[in-house]
Amino acid sequence: MTRIARAICLGLVALVASCDGLTPPEALPPPLDTELRQTLSRWGAIPIGSMPAQNPALVDLGQALMFDKILSGNRDIACATCHLPAQHAADGLSLAIGTGGTGAGPSRTLGPGRQFVPRSAPSLLNAGLGLNYLFWDGQIARSGFGPPPPGPAAGGFVTPAGALLPAVPNILAAQAMFPVVNRREMRGERGDLDVFGNPNELAQYGDSQFVEIWQALMQRLLAIDAYKAKFAAAFPSVLPGALGFQHAATAIAAFQMQAFTKTDSPFDRYLNRDDAALPVEAKRGALLFFGKARCSQCHSGPFLGASSFSNAGVPQLGPGTGNAAPLDLGRGGLKDQSFYKFAFRVTPLRNVELTAPYMHNGAFPTLEAVVRHYNDVTEALQTYDVSQLPPTLRDTYHGDDATINAVLATLDFRLRTPLGLTDAEQRDLVAFLKALTDPAARDLTSLIPATVPSGLPVEP
Numbered sequence: 001m002t003r004i005a006r007a008i009c010l011g012l013v014a015l016v017a018s019c020d021g022l023t024p025p026e027a028l029p030p031p032l033d034t035e036l037r038q039t040l041s042r043w044g045a046i047p048i049g050s051m052p053a054q055n056p057a058l059v060d061l062g063q064a065l066m067f068d069k070i071l072s073g074n075r076d077i078a079c080a081t082c083h084l085p086a087q088h089a090a091d092g093l094s095l096a097i098g099t100g101g102t103g104a105g106p107s108r109t110l111g112p113g114r115q116f117v118p119r120s121a122p123s124l125l126n127a128g129l130g131l132n133y134l135f136w137d138g139q140i141a142r143s144g145f146g147p148p149p150p151g152p153a154a155g156g157f158v159t160p161a162g163a164l165l166p167a168v169p170n171i172l173a174a175q176a177m178f179p180v181v182n183r184r185e186m187r188g189e190r191g192d193l194d195v196f197g198n199p200n201e202l203a204q205y206g207d208s209q210f211v212e213i214w215q216a217l218m219q220r221l222l223a224i225d226a227y228k229a230k231f232a233a234a235f236p237s238v239l240p241g242a243l244g245f246q247h248a249a250t251a252i253a254a255f256q257m258q259a260f261t262k263t264d265s266p267f268d269r270y271l272n273r274d275d276a277a278l279p280v281e282a283k284r285g286a287l288l289f290f291g292k293a294r295c296s297q298c299h300s301g302p303f304l305g306a307s308s309f310s311n312a313g314v315p316q317l318g319p320g321t322g323n324a325a326p327l328d329l330g331r332g333g334l335k336d337q338s339f340y341k342f343a344f345r346v347t348p349l350r351n352v353e354l355t356a357p358y359m360h361n362g363a364f365p366t367l368e369a370v371v372r373h374y375n376d377v378t379e380a381l382q383t384y385d386v387s388q389l390p391p392t393l394r395d396t397y398h399g400d401d402a403t404i405n406a407v408l409a410t411l412d413f414r415l416r417t418p419l420g421l422t423d424a425e426q427r428d429l430v431a432f433l434k435a436l437t438d439p440a441a442r443d444l445t446s447l448i449p450a451t452v453p454s455g456l457p458v459e460p
């Protein structure tokens, strides 16, 4: 095409849809897309690759284990009680409720004498993408991503078990070794009776007797014929006597990777060069996210997060963790990490629309509330409105001046200046966050098995 013809064509393009026969329409993107694509490439926003298919026998075993309350000391809670398909692999609660609780999802209530789990249950959606860190404080990490473990990092992963961790194939399997050890989540307290009134043999061990707890769990599982068969199918080359809880964890991880990897959002399709995949308000929102609103200064890379920690000025609430209780120092509470006071993992954001409430303690019920917080973090923390919390948690908000000032003292420098976003800009930003949803993640209820090998009831 000659220069003149192209100039005429460019001039006409505002009036006609395309210059048939001269220039294909995709060669002339509207200015919004040009600007957005340049911005995205500057920030390294690239499509997430697909997940390799997992071995079906592993997935089948993992699905049974994920939904089976036999993994809990009192036989009253499964992984899926806190990571419910009906709640997009989270629980819809601000703070999770462990063993002793009743019900599932947002209406779950604490058992008598029990305390809230100090943090919110994250969704398992996309947890299997091979992140460097898991947990809000990154306590489970790939070696080299610290904190320094109590002993040598076993098998390439840093975990609370140090050198006691058996070999596991991936970080998600390393993670699956730990909810069963945690007293408040799944294991229960010394002296607890299980749902049948029998002594809870898992609760008698000390908190660092990892190996004994994992062995006791395998005894439970391998006493059930259906589990024996499923383990044999999943691990044909492992002799029954050599099966350990790391094999269960490997299967749980395979199930999560297969079932919860959901990366085909409109944003991903846009990254794969489909200009029409994003509505215009989401495109404007994306320009804000990667520009004026400064979100991408932390939420960057293919997952829009997951590789660093920062103090985002989130209100403190709940029972807290470790020596700092009732506060939660986040990563700063881990050994030798005091630099990270009140810092939490920058949350990866795919499918975030589906997994309210938000932040490490569910302090915000909606994405609109999250964006309002970011618009002026200092002011938002000073004026946090507890009425957005469920009534059972309002009393646990730590809104005293000393706590607020302590959080603000180490607030990430990138959040110290108000953003000055208008209401319309905040709406566009939320529209962008909603364009991170894979439609296939909206209804996960087909993953719920009708029964599990122990015969214990499955959460609806």
Ligand code: HEC
Pocket (backbone or CB within 6 Å): 066, 071, 077, 078, 079, 080, 081, 082, 083, 096, 097, 098, 099, 117, 119, 120, 121, 122, 123, 124, 127, 133, 134, 135, 136, 137, 172, 175, 176, 179, 180, 184, 185, 186, 252
């Ligand atoms: C009592 C509710 C509860 C139960 C039961 C539970 N979890 Fe969780 N899960 C949580 C909470 C809370 C966190 C966040 C903990 C933290 O960051 O300190 C979490 C974190 C995780 C993560 C890390 C996700 C991420 O992005 O960092 C994975 C994976 C996970 N759980 C899988 C499991 C598996 C597998 C089981 C069963 C073996 C299980 N959970 C049982 C509440 C629960």
Ligand code: HEC
Pocket (backbone or CB within 6 Å): 289, 293, 294, 295, 296, 297, 298, 299, 309, 310, 311, 312, 314, 343, 344, 345, 346, 347, 349, 352, 355, 357, 358, 359, 360, 361, 367, 370, 371, 374, 412, 414, 415, 429, 433
């Ligand atoms: C200084 C780094 C930083 C910046 C800038 C930042 N974030 Fe975050 N973001 C975080 C951290 C850290 C968390 C987790 C904080 C916590 O739980 O205490 C988080 C959490 C979130 C969550 C909650 C996710 C969930 O599943 O609970 C959303 C949504 C979010 N950010 C969106 C944004 C948006 C939109 C912007 C821009 C307006 C932004 N972030 C700017 C660091 C940052």
